[in-house]
Amino acid sequence: MTAQGPDRPGEDGTETRAAAREAARAAALLARQLGRLAGSAGRSVWRSGTAAARGAAREAAPVLARTRTRLRATGHRDAAAAPVAETVPQAPRRSTRLPRRPWLLGLAVLVGLPLVILAGYVFAAFATLPPLGGAAPEAGQRALVVEAESGRSFATRGAFQGERLTEKTLPPRLAQAIVAIEDRRFYSHWGIDLRGMARAVWRNATGGGVREGGSTITQQYARLTSLTQEKTLKRKIQEAFLALRLESTLSKPEILVGYLNTAYFGAGAYGADAAARRYFGHGAEGLTLPEAAMLAGLVRAPSQLAPTRNFGGAKERADLVLQAMVETGAISQAEADKARAAKLTLHTPPETPPGTNYFLDALQGEVKRLTEAAGDVTVRSTLNLELQSLAEGVLARRLDAEGGKKKVGQGALVALAPDGAILAMVGGRDYEDSQFNRATQAKRQAGSLFKLFVYLAAYGKGFTPDSVLVDRPTQIGEWEPQNANNRFRGALPLRSAFALSVNTIAAQLGEEVGIASVIAEARRLGVQSDLPEVPSLALGSADVSLLEMTRAFAGVLGPGVPVEPYLVRTIRGSGPQALYQRPAPKAGSPMDSQVQSMMLDSLQAVVESGTGKAARVGGLAVGGKTGTSQDFRDAWFIGLTPDMIVGVWVGNDDNAPMNKVTGGDIPARVFHDFVERAQKVLKGRKRPAPSAARAEPVPASAVAPAPSPATGEVRGVPEVVDTGTLTIRGRTVHLLGVVGEGGALARQLARYLRRREVVCSGEPAGLRCRLDGDDLAALIVTAGGARASEDAPSDLIEAEDQARAERAGLWQRER
Known part of the structure; x- marks a missing residue:
């Protein structure tokens, strides 16, 4: 074995470590250059990035070559490829510079950042996706279909x-x-119709506005049952996700039925x-083709196209x-x-009057009190x-x-049948301006109207209309x-004192019989408001409502007291059995016939010779009583005929004084106008029923007889000066x-009469x-094209009343 010394090349690993450091430095340099190009997008950015990467590789090539040479010399062939864990020095300053084209980085940000934001938005919409059916509306208040007394x-x-x-x-x-x-x-689609969306975008862009939606039936069903109606990108994304989920869980027929429900x-x-x-009075199973087509056309804009409001648009x-059904081959x-x-x-009717x-x-509150049965109901009312x-x-x-001159801002009227059925109710001048019902909700001082109870108590204790008291x-x-x-x-005599509404005698009578007895009479006739014993x-210093006072006067006319006002005759549901049927009225406690006769005599004296002369109606027995509160803040008249009891109140909502208006003034005149013309209705001469917002115009021949031909008649195609000339x-x-009237109404009449001949006859002052x-x-007055003059024939006055009630023509927002 040969020993190696530290002076032999490579024996101590020094050169190996140096080579490894150079390799790591080259690799880091290459990584940094490529990293700067990773976020770029677009073909040009890619090409430029590739060229930059090649340049970086060229810069690193000499270092890598030297490293490989030194490693081969030391016998470590694979060291250059081994992982390097040591910390490498910073690359030369020149190698860290940005690409030579800095605008490419800006372009990359402009393109890439919105894509990143959109991806995050889509992910957030998906993460907050509500459950299917999570927003399904709860059953709302049951529907009432209301019928008049005629059905x-x-x-x-x-x-x-x-x-x-x-x-x-x-x-x-x-x-x-x-x-x-x-x-x-x-x-054929899977919940989202890309072709349909593209078509809708194209048609909306070329049509100058939103003319077609791109949502499928599945998307609409998802929105109706799971989402809100807000128009946001998030909702559209969630709508698409839910549509895909619906298509994976339900069949096409199930989706369609769910949507239609x-x-x-x-x-x-x-x-x-x-x-x-x-709309058509029968269930969906009985729909005809025209009816089905009309219903299908409503879902795009139901409030705007509802045939009750816009029959022409719905048609x-x-x-x-129908044409779309032809194009799809359905018909x-x-x-x-x-x-x-x-x-x-x-x-x-197209619109509720x-x-x-x-x-x-x-009526709605009364129906709720009478039956809690679920489901839609039809109510036969007394109106x-x-x-x-x-x-x-x-x-x-x-x-x-007269309201402007006399400073009268509001009024109310109630008409009762002798048994308490409410035949008419006007709670204010304009419901659209104020829903406060001044006939039932307002409590105002009754003034002399309250003397009814004083005289009833007095007659019950031995006084008669001929009894004499001193006005002093x-x-x-x-x-x-x-x-x-x-x-x-x-x-x-008390008859005259009542007719002339003498206050001192009424006060003396009240003291004589006792205020407690007066209150007892008011309670017996149905007054429920607080009545202070003073x-x-x-x-009449107490505050009462028009309805309860009219009810009390009805008790004088009826066979028993109190008379119970009512609005509902029957309530029917989907079954054959009525949910409610008004029972035969129970006779209240009878009023002493002698007292009743004396009170009716006194009430008639008010109209014949007293403060209520303005309420007299030729050929009709009328009784009543006027009432005026302190400082002329309230004025009342409640009158009786053999067929009706009618109460009228006028005043101001802010309790401001009127210009010396008494009960014998505007209220008595309103009573006269109403009762005089109502007799024709009650005796069988029917006026034309309100035509429900002009959906089916009432023929003028039903309103007024055509004038008979006369000498000197004028015939020809007219030119319109105004709607009356x-x-x-x-x-x-x-x-x-x-x-x-001139302006737009006159132009409408001119278009209506264009090239049509009229025949006129009568006196020169008016034909x-x-x-x-x-x-x-x-025709003109019924359509709201003109007003009837004060001396107009009764048929024209009735035609104007109809136009007012329907808000037709010039009465659409008349105050």
Whole structure:
């Protein structure tokens, strides 16, 4: 064995370590150069990076060559390839410089950073993916279909749920229609339709706006049941993930049925069956081809296209659906043409008449109290649509004419049948401005209206209408009541004192019979508000509602007290048995017939010779009582006829004083206007029912008779000056009873009359004109194109009331 000394080359490993260090230094240099190029993207960046890498390799080549030579000399052939764990010195400064083209690094960042952010966003969306069905809406408030007393449906409330469809009950035509218009490749794609998305992007870009969506039915179903409706990139990504999951767990028919059971079809209808019942009066299994096409067209924009709001738009969309079904081969062109020509009739009115919402608010609470049964229900109410429209019109007309001058901002009206059925209810001037119901919710001082209970208590204790008391200065404790005119009339029979609303005599009677007895009479007739036992209560210092006071007056007319106001006659569900049927009314405790007769006599005296003269109606027995609170803050009139009890209140919501308005002023006049014209309705001469937002215009021949031909009639194609004035063959024609409007309404009338002949006859001051046999003035006023003048014939006034009630034409936002 030969011993090796330290002076032999390689024997002590010094040169080996030096070679290893040089190899490590070269490897580190090469790694740094390549690392700087790793994040670049694009073909040009790759090419440049490759060239730089080659340059780095050339720089490192001499070092590597020297290392290999020295290792061979020492006998270590593989040392250069061995891993090096030692710390290597820093590479020469020149080898660490950035690439010669620094803009390439910026380009790499611009391209790569958004990709990294997008990848992170997609990962975050996936990580927060909600479970399928996690956002499925809970069953909302059950839907009410409300019928008037005549049986006509006029309003809906709540969300319609209907019956859930299954694969067996899914109407084939509805399935074909929804696939044709929403997702033609539904049965071939896997949840996401890239072709459909590209088509939608192209059509939206070339069409100048969003004209088509790119979501498949599966994506829409995922959104409806698991996601919110917010329009964000995160939601779209999650929608795509969930669509893929749905396609892997459900069959195509299951997805389609689920979608149709969940989609919103407008007007409170969720699900296809609910929509079919809402719009057409039957379940989805009975849908015809035109009906199925209309429903399929709604899901894209249900609120905008709901046929109850926009029947024309819904029909146009249905025609597009039919054409799409032809293009997909679901139906023939002949079938599509036949479906387009078919007449579609809505089961319920296009829009709830705005003024009836006060009544509907009260009815909804009553239905909840009467039955808690689940599911959609149909309610037969007590509302008389003709009287309701009339009530809204007469109150609005009076407030429009006199409210500004007399500082009256609000009013309310309630009409009861003798048994308590609420025939009409107006809770304010405009429901859209204020949903506060001044007929049921407002509590205001009744003023002299409260004297009803004082005189009932007095008549019950032996006084009669002929009993005499003295109108004189009166003091009860520290209270000194005053008369409205600050004068005293001396001795008066109670009939006259009541008719003239003498305060001092009412205060004396209250003290005589006792305020406790007055309160007892008010309670017996149904007043439930707090009634303080103070002397001033005799003059109506307590706050009460219009409905409870009208109810109390009804007790004087009826066979028993108290009279119970009610709004619901029957409630029906999906089954054959009624959920609620109003029982036969139980007779309340009878009022003493002699007291009742004396009270009715006193009430009639108010209208015949007292403060309520403005309420007189020719040929009709009317009784009533006026009421005015302190500083003219409230004015009331409640009147009785053989058929109705009508209460009217006017005032201001902020309790501001009016301009000396008393109960015998605007309230009594509103009562007169309403009752005079209501008699025609109650006696069988039906006014045209509200046409539900003009979906099916009422023929003018039903509103007014056509004028008979007269000598000197004018015939020809008219030119429109305004909606009440025409020019025919150089002659100016003023339509009788019409206050014309210019501007857009006049232009609309001109388009309507273009090239159509009218025939006019009558007095020169005002003519009645006919268009195709219908009265032109009635057509214009009913459509809201003009106002009726103060001296207009009654048919035109009624036509204006109808237009007001429906918010037609100029009444759309009239205040």
